[in-house]
Amino acid sequence: MNQPQSKIPQKRNFLNFKPLKWFLQSSLYPRIFQWAAVLVFAVIMVQTLAGPTSAHDNFGTAATWVLWWPLLPLFFFLFGRFWCAVCPFAWVSDLTQKIFGANRKVPNFLRKYGLWIIDITFIFITWADHIWGVVESPRGSGTLLLLILGGVMVTAMLFERRTWCRYLCFLGSLSGNYSRAGMLELRADKDVCKTCTTRDCYKGNSKAPGCPMFEFPMAMENSANCNLCGNCVKTCPHDSIKLTPRIPTSEFWSMTRARFEESFLAIVIVGIVFVQNFTMLDFYQSYLKWAALTLGLSKNIAFTLIFIIAMTTPVLLLFAATAVSKRYSGETMRTAFARFGYAVIPLDLASHMAHNLFHLLAEGKSIYYTFMGLFGVHIEGPTDFVSDPTIQIMQYVLVIAGTIGSLYTAYRIAKTNYGPKKALSVAMPYLVIISIFGVLNFLTFVVRMSMRM
């Protein structure tokens, strides 16, 4: 078995750019972004909980689901988990902890099963969205935000650092996966860190607290839990931290430790994105009605059945691919599944972006209309920035790019772990499965989607 390549070419360190380093080390960062986010978030909370009940008129709904949610995957891809550093919930967590926090150690249960809780929560929220209405119902969105806020405050009061963000935030896990496919990474210079005796990056010092995400930069192998909060840049007395660009998806090729839960979430997202796309197609209503009538079930139960099938099919297909592949790799099912599950993340990311691109570009003006509604100005008009065919072409390009990215990632994972000779035979079953996912995703974008607002 080949070990990951140890020779890494010298990368450009963005922290060599003095103004950027000064900004990251100053108290302005990330506070200045956090305050802006908190301000907007406060308006969103009030709007979704007490504003207009129609999504069409609600600024909270528009800002959350037409602007923030579509831009989020792009942010993860470009800037890693930067969003998590400025997330208003993180601000609430820090503030609550400062005032009321008991700062208890995180229970082992959460450390061990946190990712599974996240996986289950993510699936539940997607299901709940279709049953109770979250995205299109301002009150549903408000309920979700309020529950998250409650969870953040409770964990911040009881446990140390950002326990919620690291172990319980359903978005944190998604962002962790997406950021790993991204093109920015923060790492420490291991040679410098070897000589360090203070470990200020983890413990914190007078300049800033320790890593809120329980990470020790020297030992950090991936970007899943780095939210680029800048604390380690501030606290490191040896100037060891580097912020470098990288080839998208390259993290998956070189990682030494694959986690089953992360791979599981990656493959579940394939199903989730497919459900999101499928349920927004014009023929879906008549299909659901037909399924409900044929099976003699209510629409909600019929949807639940479709949902379960959509969630389990990609998982089963990946297991099937693993079963074939392990004949050549000699790995256990669990290890191979965990290792190659990451390969679908580029496709997840691209499909997620493609799906939400429609909402952003076809409904984007509704953000302005609903914003003006806050001041009593009622504006109606077309909500699109560009025409549907243009959006469709962009969606196709994204899905094709994502599919190619996933295919290449699967191949590189095989090449890194099993050598160039075995690479193609080990990767082949995964390449077939990824191609199927890619084609299915592509097909869902052929038909026009429905709007959210």
Place this chain on the structure above:
Amino acid sequence: MKKKLSLIVLTLFSLLLFTLPALADSKPASSNNMSDNPSSTSEQGTTPMNAAVTDDNKFQVNVQFTPENPVPNQPVNLMITVKNKSTGQPVLDASVNVNLMLMDGDKGSSMPGMSMSSDTSIQGQAKLDNMEPGMYSVTLTPTKQGEWTQDVHISSPTLGETTVTVPLTVTKTGPNWILIGSVGGVVVLAGIVAQILKRKQPALKEV
């Protein structure tokens, strides 16, 4: 102790997660709550609601309004399509007046009736709209929640007169205080637990 604490937190979180959405005042969504096609607009409010279609001897009248779930002090756009029943042709020379009146019956008065004050009786003249031939539109703003009636009076020099009455329910959906209170209660409870743990911590360290 740690295990118990984590179990308590997780149980509380799970309870919140799985039970409180049911308390939310959002109506159960239709399964296609992402769709904006006309067959599934129950949660949308963007697509005009087909409120009434009336046929008398001369007129064929269709009344639609948006948003589907009007709220107080928010404009309601009425779209009235008037056609000649015998020919099916749109009527372009009609004068269409709408009178929006709040019914008092549901407010506890002994006799159902109509309130006639200025903010409970609103009039407007619908103008020909370019969206569709024979479509007249007017925007009125109901000021209070309750059951309103929309009297649409149509007068045409060629076809005569008719009046269509369409009900309009204006609801005020405020925040769900049960939900907000529940989350707030859990947070306060966690705060109390945190303070107890905080006080115990130095004592434990001393031991």
